[in-house]
Amino acid sequence: MDMTVGMVFLLWSMNVFINAVVLGKSSCSGAAAVCGSVTIPYPFGIEPGCYIDDSFAIDCNNTLGSLRPFLRRLDLEVLDISLEGTLRVNYPMSSLCPKSGTEITPSVSLASSPFVFSKLRNIFVAMGCGNVAYLLSTDVSNSSLISIYGLIGGCMSVCEKGTIRSNGSSCNGINCCKTTIPSDLDVFTTIIRSMRGASFERTEDCKYAFLVDQKWFEENLTSHFEVQQMSHVPVVLNWQINANLSSLIMGSKSSHSTCQFANRSSSLGNMSSTFTCSCNSGFKGNPYLVDGCQDIDECANLEACSFYDLQYPCVNVLGGYYCDPVSDPKSRNKIIIIGISTGITGLLFLFIGGWWSYKVVKKRKNIKRKEKFFKRNGGLLLQQQLSSSEVAVEKNTKLFNSKDLEKATDNFNVNRILGQGGQGTVYKGMLIDGKIVAVKKSKVIDEGKLEEFVNEVVILSQINHRNVVKLLGCCLETEVPLLVYEFISNGTLSQYLYDQNEEFPATWNMRLRIATEVAGALFYLHSAASTPIFHRDIKTTNILLDDKYRAKVADFGTSRSIAVDQTHLTTVVQGTFGYLDPEYFQSSQYTEKSDVYSFGVVLVELLTGEKVISSTRTKECRSLATYLIHSMEENNLFDIIDARVMKDAKQEEIIAVANLAKMCLNLNRKERPTMKEVANQLEAIQTLHLKTPNVQQNYEEIEYVRTEMHEQWDDVSTSTMSSADGGIASSSGSRPLLSF
Known part of the structure; x- marks a missing residue:
């Protein structure tokens, strides 16, 4: 029994695949089908084998004396189809008429279909005097379930005598209100209630609530009386193909198209993988068919190669075009002028680019130079000693920037010298915050004497006494090490x-x-x-x-710290x-x-x-x-x-x-x-x-x-x-x- 079922499933899969391949050869891959005034492109289709899946099947019915396309499974009239992943359908409105006591809340569920209501293209609208309309994320229309099922939208309109809206006015809450809808909405229920205590409520007026194509609503509907004559309004649906059908497309799609996969959640909380295809840049047509994406002739646009007052010959190539000024003798002189000016501009950019590159290289060299000085001046040894658990270092000891100290000492001007000794020269300086300091610039020293400098930093970092000069910090990224002390004003x-x-x-x-x-x-x-x-x-x-x-x-500079149990050095x-x-x-x-x-x-x-x-x-x-x-x-x-x-x-x-x-x-x-x-x-x-x-x-x-x-x-x-x-x-x- 299991083997029989497996064989049937295999034969069905092969038949679907053969039908998809046949699309590249049959009349279905040629001009799209037409029903009335609506074009039906693949993956939608009317004839068997001309649509990718039953969800995309279209019935062309004769309704009210004309041919009109309907989605077979949803029984929604199709107004137009876009290969960019949208289609417009006529969708029923909900209404409440107090005079007749009837409430009509039709709803078509898109659950388990490749369609969802477009969040970007649709809005939820309520029209009428003293109208409160709710949008629920369920297909249950019983009003008593409002407290059970979560609201996903809704709005309220107050009363004003006259028509619902006049030409050019906005739906701003007076006799008309609107709101947005959530993403991936595939099923909803509309509930309409009268506002309690509405001052100008006219009980004879009907109230309406509906999902509608925002662009159509703003450009076409201007009067309350128009709504009274309607039962359906245009709504935009987004469509995507289930990823399980990708094998039917990938072998027969255009070579100049690209398909993108995505995940979509349903109203039941399930996740499904879907995909859509589009023609590559420079091509147009149906990306779901073999050779369906055709090259765009950009040269058909007369302004494609128009520059200022010049018109160059346009040469179309696959997926693009280029302008050929050389073949136009009338434009050569102007081309030379443009070429020269372009060359000058290019040289200017080259100069600017070269200068910028020089600054970047110089900055990098300066950074590497500072790193080299830091290592040579005992920076690694200093870090090692200061991080030692045996050394208690003052937290306010700071590592100064070389530019700040150069500015503080006027580039170590001789007029700033406070004194000179065996270990180096001391300069008077003023930091950015206005604090006066003494900057000790060590003499050029070899690596054998680096330990003396590092030793001075380590020792002074441990000392906190009112009669000992306080070390504020040091700088090791210069050619010779720098120490920064508190400034002592009255000399030695x-x-x-x-x-x-x-x-x-x-x-x-x-x-x-x-x-x-x-x-x-x-x-x-x-x-x-x-x-x-x-x-x-x-x-x-x-x-x-x-x-x-x-x-x-x-x-x-020559000080030494010793272990507690040592007696001499x-x-x-x-x-x-x-x-x-x-x-x-x-x-x-x-x-x-x-x-x-x-x-x-x-x-x-x-x-x-x-x-x-x-x-x-x-x-x-x-x-x-x-x-x-x-x-x-x-x-x-x-x-x-x-x-x-x-x-x-x-x-x-x-x-x-x-x-x-x-x-x-x-x-x-x-x-x-x-x-x-x-x-x-x-x-x-x-x-x-x-x-x-x-x-x-x-x-x-x-x-x-x-x-x-x-x-x-x-x-x-x-x-x-x-x-x-x-x-x-x-x-x-x-x-x-x-x-x-």
Whole structure:
């Protein structure tokens, strides 16, 4: 039994296929059939075998004395058919006439057919006084089901005396309203109701609701009386062929056509695959037939080759055409002129294109150049170190753009130079937001020194202290690396000491405060920072003063961070002569006590106002550190103290600071105090200075001090100074400040 059914299905399929192939040879593939005034093209047809499927079968009936085509399965009169996938049919209207009490709601379901109502071409219209019309997505016409089945459209028209619409007016809600319909609509029901409380309702008027071709409605229907005489109005349907029939088309369609497939949903929620075909550009005709798409003769249009006042011969080719000006001798001169102007225009475009290409290539080269500099300047190493979980980096450290920094420094103008050092040149700049910054441009360096630059960035990114210069960011996409710092306005401590400032003289109070701030910053670096840091180049030129003359430790180019359990670093000796720890110089082992030694030299500078190295001093005392120790051993301390300090400071303060400096300069690093001890001692001295106003000393008192110096070293101790409220309190294990 199953075999018999299979054979029957196979024979039926072969017959359908043979019929489709025969279309290419029979009269069906020639001129389309005609019924009355309507042309019936394939895949529609009248005779058996001349349509692709029963859904496209047309019956040509004699109705009211003339031949009219009807869709066989839907019994809808066909008004015209377009191979672009549309056809117009006469579709019944719904009406409600209160006088007769009848409501007519005819509906033709397109479900399970290749047709749907066109959303783009149709509108839903309700006409009549006080009319409320509903459009339901169902073929059930029972009005009680409105609440069950979802509304898909509807509108309401209010009353106005006279005709429904006058010529030229719009359907705007007075006696007439309209709305759109949803896509893929294949079945619907219309329900008409009278509006409650309508002021001008005329009960004798009928009310109408219908789907209609929008273009026909706007161009033809102008009067209510016309509607009363109608039972059907034109409606546009979209049609597509089921994909299951594609084999019947693909073997017999035109070679100059293209078919497109799509998915379509039905009212039942089912999806089906469909397709439509169209002639290619330059062709026209029926794409569903062999050789159905014929070449368009574009040359039939006299303006096809008309340019300005020239008319060139037109040559038609398959699927297109071209203009042949050479064969027209009358136009040669004009052609030459046009050719020359076109050539000039072409050269202009070529020039513009070449310039644009040059800019693009230059931009790409610049990007690659910046990438090359970024790698060469240690960008990858910096990223690696900053991303390390062991490094706590400030979130506001920024990567600056090279153009922004060039603009900020006026292309690194020499007039913007703030200072120069061993690591590079510092420029004053102003960012786009108006912020003043200091931009450090490193010297041209080899890859062996890149680690120093990267090291400075990493270290400064970890530091957050009021007496340490803040790093704002860096730029690595330039030939040499750039660092961006906060701008410190009052220069270096060296300038402050040796270039006398009459407006803000270097008083003892200022010097003592600066020393205390620097000591606190170094204590923070050694002990309080997340990773202990050795500065390795403490000197007065690396101590900056801000607008309030507060100290800011700067220049971390040779600094090193160490593990918590490390005690020293073994490095190539680096630093500034006169500040270098002698033990570091001999052993190449740098410890936190090496920074203490350098700070001791700074203390001596603050006391004496003398430079670190001076050829005017004796040979054995050219070093300022040696000069202090020698003077103290010879009981001549006050001979080398700066006159301003002698004027402002008390003897005990000078002796205490000198003794602290001597302890820092001890040749045995183990005997030196820590920066914590130094900071505590200086804070105590500063507190004593502020709480005990200085009585002006005269030079006779100073001479007395000189002669009795040795006795004073023996008599004065830290404990006596600590007896004053807030006096000096040495930390446990530290030596008295006033003993040698």
